[in-house]
Amino acid sequence: MKRFLSIIIAVLIMLPVMPGNTSSASVLKAGDDCIELIKRCEGFSRYKYWDYSQWTIGYGTYCQEDEYPGGITEAEADALLRKVLVEYESILQSFINKNNITLSQCQYDALVCYTYALGSVWTKYDEFDLKTILINGSDNYSFLEIAQAFGEWRCAGGKVLGGLVKRRHEETALFLSDRTESSSEVWRVTAEDGLNIRLTPSESGTVAGKMPLYTIFGVTEKRVSESGVWGKVNYNGVTGWCSLGYAKYMVGGPLEAEYDIPVNPVDSEVWKVTASGGLKLRSGPGLSYSQLGIISCGKTFTVTASANADGYTWGKTVFDGQSGWCALNFAELQSGTEPQTPVLKSIYISSQPDKKIYLEGEAPDMTGLEVKGRYSDGSEQIITDYEISALDTSPGTHSIKVTFEGMSAQFSVTIKPKSLAGIEIASMPDKTDYKTGELLDLTGLKVNAVYDNGAREEITGYTYNIDSPVSGMKTITVSYNGFEASFKIRVAPKTLCGIKVTAYPDKTSYALGDAFDPNGITVYAYYDNNSKLKIEDYIIEGYDPDKVGIQSITVRYSGYTDSFDISVTDGTPIYARGDVDGNGTVDIVDLIALKQYLDNELKLDTAAVRAADADGNGTVNQNDADIIAELIVEK
Amino acid sequence: MKIKLSAAIIACAAVISSFPAAAAESTIKLSAENCLVTQGEEVCVSFSVSSNKGFSGFSAEITYDPAILDFRSAKPGAMLSGASFYCTDTAPGKLSIVWADSKDRTISTKLISIYFDAVEDAGDMTSPVKISAIDMANSKHERCEVKADTPFVMVTEDVLTGDVDRNGSVGLTDLVRLCRYAADPSDCPLSNTAYANGDINEDGFVTGADCVQLLKTVSGGGV
Numbered sequence: 001m002k003r004f005l006s007i008i009i010a011v012l013i014m015l016p017v018m019p020g021n022t023s024s025a026s027v028l029k030a031g032d033d034c035i036e037l038i039k040r041c042e043g044f045s046r047y048k049y050w051d052y053s054q055w056t057i058g059y060g061t062y063c064q065e066d067e068y069p070g071g072i073t074e075a076e077a078d079a080l081l082r083k084v085l086v087e088y089e090s091i092l093q094s095f096i097n098k099n100n101i102t103l104s105q106c107q108y109d110a111l112v113c114y115t116y117a118l119g120s121v122w123t124k125y126d127e128f129d130l131k132t133i134l135i136n137g138s139d140n141y142s143f144l145e146i147a148q149a150f151g152e153w154r155c156a157g158g159k160v161l162g163g164l165v166k167r168r169h170e171e172t173a174l175f176l177s178d179r180t181e182s183s184s185e186v187w188r189v190t191a192e193d194g195l196n197i198r199l200t201p202s203e204s205g206t207v208a209g210k211m212p213l214y215t216i217f218g219v220t221e222k223r224v225s226e227s228g229v230w231g232k233v234n235y236n237g238v239t240g241w242c243s244l245g246y247a248k249y250m251v252g253g254p255l256e257a258e259y260d261i262p263v264n265p266v267d268s269e270v271w272k273v274t275a276s277g278g279l280k281l282r283s284g285p286g287l288s289y290s291q292l293g294i295i296s297c298g299k300t301f302t303v304t305a306s307a308n309a310d311g312y313t314w315g316k317t318v319f320d321g322q323s324g325w326c327a328l329n330f331a332e333l334q335s336g337t338e339p340q341t342p343v344l345k346s347i348y349i350s351s352q353p354d355k356k357i358y359l360e361g362e363a364p365d366m367t368g369l370e371v372k373g374r375y376s377d378g379s380e381q382i383i384t385d386y387e388i389s390a391l392d393t394s395p396g397t398h399s400i401k402v403t404f405e406g407m408s409a410q411f412s413v414t415i416k417p418k419s420l421a422g423i424e425i426a427s428m429p430d431k432t433d434y435k436t437g438e439l440l441d442l443t444g445l446k447v448n449a450v451y452d453n454g455a456r457e458e459i460t461g462y463t464y465n466i467d468s469p470v471s472g473m474k475t476i477t478v479s480y481n482g483f484e485a486s487f488k489i490r491v492a493p494k495t496l497c498g499i500k501v502t503a504y505p506d507k508t509s510y511a512l513g514d515a516f517d518p519n520g521i522t523v524y525a526y527y528d529n530n531s532k533l534k535i536e537d538y539i540i541e542g543y544d545p546d547k548v549g550i551q552s553i554t555v556r557y558s559g560y561t562d563s564f565d566i567s568v569t570d571g572t573p574i575y576a577r578g579d580v581d582g583n584g585t586v587d588i589v590d591l592i593a594l595k596q597y598l599d600n601e602l603k604l605d606t607a608a609v610r611a612a613d614a615d616g617n618g619t620v621n622q623n624d625a626d627i628i629a630e631l632i633v634e635k
Numbered sequence: 636m637k638i639k640l641s642a643a644i645i646a647c648a649a650v651i652s653s654f655p656a657a658a659a660e661s662t663i664k665l666s667a668e669n670c671l672v673t674q675g676e677e678v679c680v681s682f683s684v685s686s687n688k689g690f691s692g693f694s695a696e697i698t699y700d701p702a703i704l705d706f707r708s709a710k711p712g713a714m715l716s717g718a719s720f721y722c723t724d725t726a727p728g729k730l731s732i733v734w735a736d737s738k739d740r741t742i743s744t745k746l747i748s749i750y751f752d753a754v755e756d757a758g759d760m761t762s763p764v765k766i767s768a769i770d771m772a773n774s775k776h777e778r779c780e781v782k783a784d785t786p787f788v789m790v791t792e793d794v795l796t797g798d799v800d801r802n803g804s805v806g807l808t809d810l811v812r813l814c815r816y817a818a819d820p821s822d823c824p825l826s827n828t829a830y831a832n833g834d835i836n837e838d839g840f841v842t843g844a845d846c847v848q849l850l851k852t853v854s855g856g857g858v
Contacts, residue, residue, distance in 0.1 A: 581776070587694070587770055588692040588693060588694045588733070588735060588770045588771070588772050589692075589772050589776045591692055591733065591735040592691045592692040592735045592736075592737070592772055592774065592776060593776065594735075595691070595692070595718070595735050595736055595737040596691075596737040596774065598737070599737035599738075601737050601738075601774075602737075622719070625719060625735070626719065626721075629719065629721040629733045629735070630721075630723075632694050632731075632733050633694070633721060633723050633725065633731040633733055634725075
């Protein structure tokens, strides 16, 4: 008997305590609320994106850079999430087992979501108030304290992110969803500049303190004044009132505000806004109460209380998280059931753009991009009027952010640097027809570099060469960074248009019988391209060593001639051709003398006769007079 | 209409005379008259010899403004007949002439006539016709001293007799202008065409006689 009792006692001692709706860690698993919360907070991304410090895909699941090149479906992302959550549940279970913590399902789901975001860090360090609260038992803490503990960790990249604030809000709401607290409400400051704490619930009340944006605070009492609904708060040791029009309700309560007119409870009536401009949501039942928001025309809302004031019937409702009153005169009673007014919860990239890889300089192409919004009723709708962040066009992988109504989703694209693929002759030079010997003129030539992205830009640092300088169709090859392009020019042969004796022979006076000495003569050929060339292969003719007098020596080359005079003497003086009087110049006196000689009125000596024989034919006649006249004219 | 002027005061161009106040007897003189020609028409500039002591040959250059005159031809005067005459346009606006014989020519008459066409758009433009680089010698092979005039060819636009102010009609303003010029040419210079238009009696001069004629026209008579 004693042994049996001992066994029973040992078994009883060994049996764990099992409360009604809580479980030990070994039994709890992430539920649908947890999965849905994570999906809602993370959003869905079909393709991986760079999330501050890691690649992320699907529902915020980490991945490697080379994983999922083709993206992921929602079903695959769901499976991946559930698989990955096992690791995070293990972290949570290890913590709660170690600290002998008992959690409800909603508390477990909220903490799995929290751990999926933060990892194991919050379970290790006392800086995390939530760790302390759980160890001490969350039932021992108010909604405010728990909400503030969840709301501690809302930064990423060193900045407070609205998305994280909202996520902590939802995790808090899930964690506290099986508890009630009517003695206070938990609110969060939404004013950018913070929310003043006044000593009285009035805009004229003395400011005693201030709560910054995103501060989570508790409201223990509510009052309604001419400026709206005020909540009594205690923050940093300051007790006072703040205007709840600049805050958002989180959990707890609700506390009723005091009004000075009868308020009748209503059994969940559904009304539909009929005013085309929407229906104002006021902080109280009356025209003097401040506006909290507007319920759009056609939207439905649920009325839980009514009151009459200022000639209108007012209905109390909660819209978009805010409790207020609407004038039911501008709405239509629908039914007694409570409809779900869909509220946008998140957006995600339902289809990535077709083009994910760009070459440097390409313009972004969002063809194929589809963005969807997830709503509170579970529906999804395609969003078209979203905004897209500018694309960083430098080489590398960059995130592109899609934003809609304060929510965002991302996808990434890769920019590859452009590389030179070739060069092309964009414009021929103005001059393409040349004569041999002309200098090449590339004025007007334009050369383009062609890149692998199809871009083209003019270049100037190219080099060029011509295949050969002789006449014909010639190819000019342009080179640049290892690439070549070419074009052709036509080079016509130059044409001879004359020759000239530019230097006479050293010897121009000969004695009878002397051989002709051409040394010293210089002859140039002239071409139609304004060039000249010294020539050697000319022919010299006209010299007669046996003929005394002035002789015209002809230089002949390719059908062109030039001439110069030499003299052959037998010892007698030699006058220049036409210089009959031998005075060294050919002038009118020489012509007169020749005329007189021809008319036998003047005798001429041998030298004079030779000079008078201008054509050198051995006879002095009128023809010689004509030549001398020409010499006078040409002088 | 072609109007020939004797050595008269020209409105727009100074006359450069090469005649010294008292030439030496051995100096041969070449004289020529100024010419007035309508644009597009032919004009002849003739050089005549005076104080000729005899020469057997000469060479010279004749220059003119090729923008105003187109050279057509050159003809030796009768005094040069019987011997070869050479005339070559060696450059735009430049002629070279050569003539020689065995005996001296002693008469004083026309030496050479040069024919030009006045360029079509050369109205109211004036070109000198200068003879220079004159080399003249006699049968004894002695050089002759030569002095030559430089005549001017004045080209006019189409002439309208009496239209001194060139407004296309003949009236009182033309008479006033003509009288002012006749009284003092420097007070109211006239272009070539205005001068030609003002030579009412076509005597080559613009004088009071032309004013009287124009007065008759303006006051009712015809030209």
